[in-house]
Amino acid sequence: MTNAKTNAFRKRVIVVGGGVVGLSAACGLQGLGYSVTLLDCAAEPAPINGELRPRVSALSPASMVLLEQLGAWPGDASRIRQYQDMYIWTDGSFDSVQFSATELAKPTLGAIAENDLLQYSLQQRAQSLGVSTLWRSEYQEIFQTEDLVSLTLTSGERLQAEWLVVAEGAQSGLRQALGIRSQGWSYQQNAIVCSVSWGGVTANRSGAESAASKALAVDRTAWQRFLPSGPLALLPLASGDSSVVWSLEQQEYERLSNLNDADFLAAFNAAVGEAVGDSAVAVGKRFGFPLRLAQAEKYLAGRCFLVGDSAHSIHPLAGQGLNLGLMDVKGLITAFEKGAEAAHLQAWQRKRRAKTAEMMMLTDGLYRLYRLYGEHGSSKAEVSGFVGFAKGRGLRALVSAGMAAVGAVPLLRQELARLAISAD
Ligand SMILES: Cc1cc2nc3c(=O)[nH]c(=O)nc-3n(C[C@H](O)[C@H](O)[C@H](O)COP(=O)(O)OP(=O)(O)OC[C@H]3O[C@@H](n4cnc5c(N)ncnc54)[C@H](O)[C@@H]3O)c2cc1C
Numbered sequence: 001m002t003n004a005k006t007n008a009f010r011k012r013v014i015v016v017g018g019g020v021v022g023l024s025a026a027c028g029l030q031g032l033g034y035s036v037t038l039l040d041c042a043a044e045p046a047p048i049n050g051e052l053r054p055r056v057s058a059l060s061p062a063s064m065v066l067l068e069q070l071g072a073w074p075g076d077a078s079r080i081r082q083y084q085d086m087y088i089w090t091d092g093s094f095d096s097v098q099f100s101a102t103e104l105a106k107p108t109l110g111a112i113a114e115n116d117l118l119q120y121s122l123q124q125r126a127q128s129l130g131v132s133t134l135w136r137s138e139y140q141e142i143f144q145t146e147d148l149v150s151l152t153l154t155s156g157e158r159l160q161a162e163w164l165v166v167a168e169g170a171q172s173g174l175r176q177a178l179g180i181r182s183q184g185w186s187y188q189q190n191a192i193v194c195s196v197s198w199g200g201v202t203a204n205r206s207g208a209e210s211a212a213s214k215a216l217a218v219d220r221t222a223w224q225r226f227l228p229s230g231p232l233a234l235l236p237l238a239s240g241d242s243s244v245v246w247s248l249e250q251q252e253y254e255r256l257s258n259l260n261d262a263d264f265l266a267a268f269n270a271a272v273g274e275a276v277g278d279s280a281v282a283v284g285k286r287f288g289f290p291l292r293l294a295q296a297e298k299y300l301a302g303r304c305f306l307v308g309d310s311a312h313s314i315h316p317l318a319g320q321g322l323n324l325g326l327m328d329v330k331g332l333i334t335a336f337e338k339g340a341e342a343a344h345l346q347a348w349q350r351k352r353r354a355k356t357a358e359m360m361m362l363t364d365g366l367y368r369l370y371r372l373y374g375e376h377g378s379s380k381a382e383v384s385g386f387v388g389f390a391k392g393r394g395l396r397a398l399v400s401a402g403m404a405a406v407g408a409v410p411l412l413r414q415e416l417a418r419l420a421i422s423a424d
Pocket of ligand 1: 167322
């Protein structure tokens with residue numbers, strides 16, 4: 001095993017992008033003994049206090065372990081909520097799949113944490129490991145030879161290293177500069193992201209306790225509802241509120257984004273339906289994110305690696321984008337631990353592209369199935385604009401039967417659960 005520390009000359013790595021993925025790579029590689037310089041065009045992450053930030057991620061158990069191993073798990077546990085149950089449903093009483101940590105013999109299904117909290121905690125760890133950080137810095141040009149990568153900054157400074165990690169998000173300029181094409185498409189959907197507070201109702205609005213609300217508390221369950229208009233996810237927050245990720249076709253996205261809070265809450269409560277057994281009474285500021293599927297044709301170009309959203313973007317319906325990025329980093333650390341020989345790096349690329357393709361097939365497949373269902377099969381007016389789909393009852397029945405079958409067959413449920421919780 002090559003340890004960069006034992007070399008007379010410490011090998012250098014440049015990481016471009018100080019989001020959660022880039023900072024994880026910086027901490028991991030610095031920890032192996034490489035000399036890492038991280039560059040980001042944004043300001044240095046600041047400590048997080050007060051109200052929870054709206055942008056959160058569901059971390060898989062594998063991502064939680066990685067962050068712990070990097071020594072970067074956030075110290076402030078009061079801002080993180082672990083969840084024990086996952087409940088996926090459509091609009092019929094039997095169209096549901098439910099998983100619990102207990103039945104999967106896991107201590108937890110995952111944790112919901114603010115992206116800013118994770119980033120700040122990683123930045124603190126990077127600093128303590130001695131990573132050299134350049135915040136508010138931009139590059140101008142990249143150039144690589146067989147042995148070295150050079151990055152010229154807009155300040156005129158030139159960085160040189162043996163390796164460069166591209167972690168600058170979906171709109172990566174370096175991906176383009178390296179001549180790597182990214183293939184995919186826009187979903188023509190946007191996600192509304194916001195937090196909601198609950199009224200504390202224990203029974204559903206028709207007065208009777210629903211089977212789901214009886215067993216599953218809003219504060220420890222990740223909920224996902226497949227609506228004709230698109231998937232709606234509820235993630236439990238440490239405050240007892242929920243983070244909402246509501247993916248919507250363009251027209252409906254614009255309509256709901258422009259509603260005042262009271263009307264938005266009414267539409268949201270109608271969309272969530274009875275299963276949650278509670279009603280939202282307040283909503284925070286709403287943010288919008290365009291949704292895309294994209295995969296870079298390669299993750300390795302000479303001495304440069306693509307990780308995280310620079311390498312791939314997926315629909316957020318399974319909450320796996322960041323988890324995939326963190327697993328890119330985990331694999332890269334292992335390849336460097338083995339010596340970063342060409343064979344290790346090629347194996348890393350093959351495995352990561354295959355894992356991403358698997359997750360893309362799952363999320364895109366689910367998206368398409370429920371889109372068809374929405375176009376042909378809704379029985380209820382969940383959200384105005386989706387009323388009166390009279391035809392296609394057969395398809396709706398098929399989807400319902402599919403959900404019921406997944407729910408009933410242990411192996412199928414386990415496979416879905418494995419994909420949902422362990423983007424390894
Ligand atoms: C609505 C929504 C909900 C989601 N929910 C989940 C979830 O629950 N779980 C999950 O796993 N994933 C989720 N995702 C996906 C997840 O947010 C992304 O996959 C993840 O944030 C990507 O991290 P990254 O570090 O690769 O990129 P980013 O977070 O985009 O970070 C890129 C960094 O690079 C910097 N940068 C950009 N350009 C430059 C430049 N030219 N020079 C220098 N620096 C640059 C930026 O300032 C930034 O710090 C969700 C996505 C969306 C849209």
